[in-house]
Amino acid sequence: MDILKTSFTFQDEANASNQSPIKIAFLGTRHPHVMYRFAVLDKMGGFEFSGFYEENEKIAEELAKRLPRLPRFQSAGELLDTLPDVVMIHSLDPDVPRWARFAIDHPAPFKGLFLEKPGAAIPQDFYKLAEEIKGKRPGLAVELGYEMHYSEALEFARQVIREGALGDITTARFHGGCPSGAGMDLWQAIPEDLGGIMQTEGCHTLENVIDLFGAPDRVVSSIRKLPERPPHPVVGWIPDLFSGTVTTGEFGVGTLMYEDVCSGIMEYADKTIVLDMTAWEPTEWCNEWAIDVYGTNGSLHAIPDYPVATLYLREARGSFKAGETKLSTEKPHGTSNVPACYHKQFQSLFDRVRGAKKLEHGCCDLETNVKILKVIDAFYKSSASRQWVDV
Structure with missing residues (x-):
């Protein structure tokens, strides 16, 4: 959006406080x-x-x-x-x-x-x-x-994982990327950068992975520019600071400064997580950023925005009943709630500035970002060497 x-x-409102x-x-x-x-x-x-x-x-x-x-x-x-x-x-x-x-x-x-x-x-x-x-x-x-750390769908996922509702988790799948055309955005095409969507958008997806499960032990990946294809109409892109999202223009697969797609396997001692990214999603931002988690007692499927999450459990665990539970969202289903993500993130930071030690939604601090970038670095090194890389 x-x-x-x-x-x-x-x-x-923040100004309702007497602080x-x-x-x-x-x-x-x-x-x-x-x-x-x-x-x-x-x-x-x-x-x-x-x-x-x-x-x-x-x-x-x-x-x-x-x-x-x-x-x-x-x-x-x-x-x-x-x-x-x-x-x-x-x-x-x-x-x-x-x-x-x-x-x-x-x-x-x-x-x-x-x-x-x-x-x-x-x-x-x-x-x-x-x-x-x-x-x-x-x-x-x-x-x-x-900011997507603060999506209500991620809040729901954190609660499910924290309460052990899924039983023994064996595998999970995370998808991220950007809308068709957005790979041309000014911050997606910086010559000094390590790479493209795996760095600039994969960091969002990896924040979700690390938030829920911590960093993996090792990774193997493929990061590729695809063969050039004819131009097609964009979903949206941001050419400069002041134009906002532009929905006109045509770009083709294979014409980005950096990669078109990325995929990888992340190994943990007790589970395997698969990640994939594309710069050519056919819908708006975050609508396709899927999280799928599979455990011995159930499965969880979530999308950060438009926020949606569905939990299925064989038997009741934690605060969740057996059968299907759907996330009850702050706005009607099918409505973006990105402003609330920015809002909650500011509240988290400002609460810490004011001395809070316990945060309702956690935070995205220095230590978290170091972990994210170490995994990103391992992804690029693995793709270049075509070998497993320790994180």
């Missing part, structure tokens, strides 16, 4: 999700916007016009001198570590740091950054931009 073209409200507002600074604004996240924060209310800094002059000028409530600063230092509580970095992959390092080296005593995923162009760059953040800013609340 294009959140900028969608009407949405929240039932539990003092959190002050937010946007450092780097090249990734289109900066527009989405500003829109959600604006609806939530209860925040102060320090402003933004963007080193690209044309982008900075246009953003200042479009978001007049977000003051523009002429330097990153001046922005952080406003003493924000949270710094949000929406740069493209190669620049995320650079701006994160700038922030943690600045004397501003901020308590939260938000980084656009996957957090770096090359996994090793993020490993170093994570150590620097922990060393220089111990206790800093850090969140990576995996």
Whole structure:
């Protein structure tokens, strides 16, 4: 869905709290999700916007016009001198570590740091950054931009797995990717990146895998550009920061900068999980991101958005009855609920900034992202070597 073209409200507004507002600074604004996240924060209310800094002059000028409530600063230092509580970095992959390092080296005593995923162009760059953040800013609340972690379908899946409802889980299957055309998006075609959809979208799917089951012991994979095919109409793509989702144009399989498809096997001591990705899904974002889990007592089938989940159990386990249980969604079935994912993610981060130790939905922190990127690195190495790779 294009959140900028969608009407949405929240039932539990952040400004209903008696707590003092959190002050937010946007450092780097090249990734289109900066527009989405500003829109959600604006609806939530209860925040102060320090402003933004963007080193690209044309982008900075246009953003200042479009978001007049977000003051523009002429330097990153001046922005952080406003003493924000949270710094949000929406740069493209190669620049995320650079701006994160700038922030943690600045004397501003901020308590939260938000980084656009996957957090770096090359996994090793993020490993170093994570150590620097922990060393220089111990206790800093850090969140990576995996908003689909907060889908109600994933909440349901976490509860099913946590309660052991499925019995002994032997295998699971995860599918991810992007709509036809979206592989051309500006953040999917960065020359400095390790690769394409396995890195830029596979990180979302692997966050789901690691959230539910932890990291695998080893992987084997195939990451491929397919033979070039004639162009076909797109589902949607984002050519630049300000156009939003464009539904016109034609692209063909095999014409992307990076891979068209990826598949892999992840081995655990007690189960095997299969993952597959395509840059050419025929429907809207996330509608095909399927999760299928099989255990000795039942099976679980879930899609993050439009959120749906079906659980089948041979016998009652935990809080779930025998037979079929369908997820009761916040909105009517067939309705996207992506704004709620962004909303819950912000709540998780801001709760940690305010000192919360126990989080309702968990979080997507530094340690989680290191695990994700180690698996991504193993996928690319395995594909190149055509061998199993330990994680």
